[in-house]
Amino acid sequence: MSLDQVSQSILYIIIILVFAKVFGELAERIGQPPVLGELVAGVILGASVLGWIRADRTAILAPESSVLVFLAELGVIILLFEVGLESDLEEFLRVGWSAMLVAVIGVAGPFALGYYSSILLGLSYTSAIFMGAALTATSVGITARTLGDLGQIRTSAAKIILGAAVIDDVIGLIILAVVGSLVAGNTVSFGEVGKVVLLAVAFLAGGIAIGIFLAPHMLGLAKKLRTRGMLTISAFLFCLTLSYLAHELGLAAIVGAFAAGLILARTEDLVHIQQRIKPIADIFVPIFFVMLGVSVNLSVLNPLNPEARSNLAFIGILVLVAVVMKVVAGLGVLKRGVSRLVVGVGMIPRGEVGLIFASIGLTRNIITPAEYAAIIAVVIITTFITPPLLKGVLSRENA
């Protein structure tokens, strides 16, 4: 990477942050969460409108674009780390059964209904399994940010959503392993699947238990060191390390970042850590949401495009399944006084995991380009409707 390319990357970052702030502010002024403005900013910068910035994750990118994709991922990792720092592990354990039930219903519902709708629409058995699987996993970044924007991140509903999203991610591992075996024509080895899941659960439970024991010692050591910035670097390294391990175990990196936040939230240095992480989050988190918008290709929804038009009915059905079945999942909330509707709406966004299924399916010729486009459309629509929907149901609840 030459210095000219570095300079070009800097220009991209300037443009992204200026657009993020202008559109975030506009969203705020019309009564919407700023994150919606950032998403729109990304769509405008991306291929659908201006085409200034590219973000295709699978293609070989120019180094400048790789840098942007990386900074975006760093942004969502820091977002979930911050959310973890603001959370209390005990409160999570208290809503554990609600989160578990919401997660299970929220996976089983969209899977079953996605599968049957696809079969009814004439898809093959394997394609239908893929479509169902692609609709299962919640992408928690949007909801976490929206709840943060609205000052609702410390509520019980937020705890249930975040807890359910973590459990979702573990269930996603199972589905990925099972569907992966089916696609490869192998029988499903329950031993293998069990091993993957056991590792993930051991990482989460064990990692948090060990982390709670070790973190005060780590921070104590850091304070004995004489060079500057030790607390910031220790906290940041702790977050990156758990994110890395989570990814290597097949979980989402943000699950690790969230766990890191939960652990450090129990240390006496919490306030200082939050102060130091906040400016880093201020800069990198918007990059994630703008780049999420950049990755949107609106042509799959263009009714003037005949190919897209013939697909719109299918997309409509999938979106309906995706939205309704997650809202239904909100009924899994056992705790009194928590709005089932808020929790259900908070579970609506789909993202990464759906896209992973979509691209595996496409590259192995299990699903058609039209079916691939439909999954992309579900991700786009669920991402964009959640911030206003969540804002709407929250103000109705609080009214």
Added chain:
Amino acid sequence: MSLDQVSQSILYIIIILVFAKVFGELAERIGQPPVLGELVAGVILGASVLGWIRADRTAILAPESSVLVFLAELGVIILLFEVGLESDLEEFLRVGWSAMLVAVIGVAGPFALGYYSSILLGLSYTSAIFMGAALTATSVGITARTLGDLGQIRTSAAKIILGAAVIDDVIGLIILAVVGSLVAGNTVSFGEVGKVVLLAVAFLAGGIAIGIFLAPHMLGLAKKLRTRGMLTISAFLFCLTLSYLAHELGLAAIVGAFAAGLILARTEDLVHIQQRIKPIADIFVPIFFVMLGVSVNLSVLNPLNPEARSNLAFIGILVLVAVVMKVVAGLGVLKRGVSRLVVGVGMIPRGEVGLIFASIGLTRNIITPAEYAAIIAVVIITTFITPPLLKGVLSRENA
């Protein structure tokens, strides 16, 4: 860039920061500036020892390495921004003539002596000009960081060094333009050179004047906005924008970052900006110095390698010229009570600009690989000797 590559980049960052802190702390414990430890950490991680991390700026890199190179540049930009924030423009103007004289002597001396030594050693006229030019420009990052490590960044000596380094960079533009024309076989167009220099000076003087006028309005506007992190983002964007413009005008990006810091240092929000930039600097600045170490290829200095051995005398002479003539430049200090030795030693490090001359010379067959290696060796040696030398002369002065 796939999520696996993102995860790999995160692993690299974890390793870099852990090594930076461990070796920085070791350096501190043996009475050396932490930056020296970070440089050594980089050498150990790089091709010379472990080979875990690559940083070649000219080659086509894996996306993970591009990310590291970018984060390193972002680190040095933030470092100089921070230094600017801690500085006072009036004090700079007060030491302006000293800085000017130090810069001019510090460019003319190494150029003349580098040129004549090369001629005496049998190099051609053009090669000798290149060798001389490669020895001129000061790389201020090392010195700024070392002075910061030692708590000396607010001294008059520091002001003169920083001011001289900025002037150095403008003179570097002239040399690059002149040498570039000579190499291309053109006569030197003084009009062209004048235009380049005028633009750079106009950017620095005009940019700072306009910036001082506009910055309070910008920050005032930012405070009226309702979305979070506005002050952090405004300051960060201001720094990136001036860095980008400086680079596009042919100056170093860090000159722009430094100017941005100088401007914001005059606003009423200075303390808040410093608080917010510090954690970002804590994380990204060490990445720059570790990556500087990573880019070192010690084989050019290996006496067991016959090719390197035959070059050692030449390298020795060049290093001597490079060090002595910058120390001599310290005599340019007019202001009383400022140590000429500290200023001279602070001007020793060579970096980016020397490497640019070296690679232009090599790719156009003006200098041989051995001469190229000699320039690299000068950059390495001057980089590594400066932190301990500066610490040494400072403790002697203050004794």
